[in-house]
Amino acid sequence: MPASPLSARLHVDTAAIVANWRRFAVASGPADCGAAIKADGYGLGARPVLAALAAAGCRDAFVAHWDEVAALGPLPEGVRVAVLHGAAPAEIGMAMTLPARPVLVTAAQVAAWRATGRPCDIMVDTGMNRLGLSPAEAVSGLLDGLAVDTLHSHLACTEEPLHPLNAAQRAVFADVAARVPARRYALANSGGVCLGPDYVFGLTRPGIGLYGGGAAPGGARLDPVVQLSAPVLQVRDVPPGGGVGYGASFVAARPTRVAVVGLGYADGYPRSAAGFGVVDGVVCPLIGRVSMDLTTFDVTDAPAAREGSWIDVGFDLAAMAAASGRSQYELLTGLGRRYARTYR
Numbered sequence: 001m002p003a004s005p006l007s008a009r010l011h012v013d014t015a016a017i018v019a020n021w022r023r024f025a026v027a028s029g030p031a032d033c034g035a036a037i038k039a040d041g042y043g044l045g046a047r048p049v050l051a052a053l054a055a056a057g058c059r060d061a062f063v064a065h066w067d068e069v070a071a072l073g074p075l076p077e078g079v080r081v082a083v084l085h086g087a088a089p090a091e092i093g094m095a096m097t098l099p100a101r102p103v104l105v106t107a108a109q110v111a112a113w114r115a116t117g118r119p120c121d122i123m124v125d126t127g128m129n130r131l132g133l134s135p136a137e138a139v140s141g142l143l144d145g146l147a148v149d150t151l152h153s154h155l156a157c158t159e160e161p162l163h164p165l166n167a168a169q170r171a172v173f174a175d176v177a178a179r180v181p182a183r184r185y186a187l188a189n190s191g192g193v194c195l196g197p198d199y200v201f202g203l204t205r206p207g208i209g210l211y212g213g214g215a216a217p218g219g220a221r222l223d224p225v226v227q228l229s230a231p232v233l234q235v236r237d238v239p240p241g242g243g244v245g246y247g248a249s250f251v252a253a254r255p256t257r258v259a260v261v262g263l264g265y266a267d268g269y270p271r272s273a274a275g276f277g278v279v280d281g282v283v284c285p286l287i288g289r290v291s292m293d294l295t296t297f298d299v300t301d302a303p304a305a306r307e308g309s310w311i312d313v314g315f316d317l318a319a320m321a322a323a324s325g326r327s328q329y330e331l332l333t334g335l336g337r338r339y340a341r342t343y344r
């Protein structure tokens with residue numbers, strides 16, 4: 001859908017993504033540092049994200065589905081893509097036409113893929129009880145003779161560094177890794193890298209951290225990646241006692257200038273945003289309820305806000321996640337399709 005002149009704008013700071021990736025690459029030490037770009041680069045655009053990361057030296061990218069590989073188009077030089085959901089028998093035909101390898105997750109997938117003679121990755125479930133072979137399956141001989149590029153597992157509790165499942169999963173993975181030959185071994189997502197070098201193995205798979213969410217290795221700060229701005233469609237003066245928006249949930253206590261802007265929950269701006277806008281350096285609180293396509297800000301102290309001007313809308317992932325009860329992952333992948341997107 002082409003953006004219209006009054007579409008809200010979403011700017012993706014690819015230099016910030018690269019700076020964040022470098023933090024994870026440094027924390028990965030001698031291991032390769034890849035990038036999870038599934039769900040269209042966490043909603044920000046898998047192709048431009050991968051182009052920027054590849055130029056910075058990233059060589060491994062992870063998507064969930066085969067159609068996400070197709071959507072990448074020609075891959076940047078030297079980049080290898082792996083598909084985290086593996087290849088169901090019905091997908092093998094498609095998989096053979098695409099420049100990616102599957103991360104096989106079940107014994108049936110392994111059996112079907114074996115007939116292709118092609119390399120693959122393997123996912124082992126070490127205690128998350130989500131996708132993957134059991135450790136017993138992985139060491140049973142099922143994988144004998146298969147060209148395993150990377151043997152993976154995925155951590156369940158990295159947002160709680162002291163959770164005992166982290167060390168337990170690591171121990172199970174180290175045991176399986178010692179018994180299953182592969183070119184590389186990979187356990188850590190962003191949070192796993194933050195747990196320290198014991199969790200790094202030979203390849204890391206950060207995602208959310210690249211996009212400015214979650215924790216940074218070593219407690220550093222991550223650069224914010226998303227900037228939103230929205231058009232002021234109307235400015236109105238509301239007298240004391242006047243209500244604003246659905247439910248009249250905001251009632252003016254003083255004569256209030258209200259900017260009505262073209263941004264709403266259909267754009268992924270959460271209804272309980274507790275947000276703010278910035279006009280000409282003046283912070284303008286969000287007032288009233290966020291509607292599907294419209295949001296209102298108190299611009300009484302920002303005379304530069306007028307019909308046709310633009311308001312920078314705060315999109316601090318941690319603060320918005322706390323205020324909305326949604327995860328930082330949901331906030332990013334929920335950004336809608338209507339934005340005029342720019343990349344730098």
Ligand SMILES: *Cc1c(COP(=O)(O)O)cnc(C)c1O
Pocket residue numbers: 036038084153154188189190191205206207208209
């Ligand atoms: C999504 C995903 C990642 C990236 O996780 P983040 O928490 O975003 O860093 C890594 N590995 C697997 C298997 C994933 O599904």
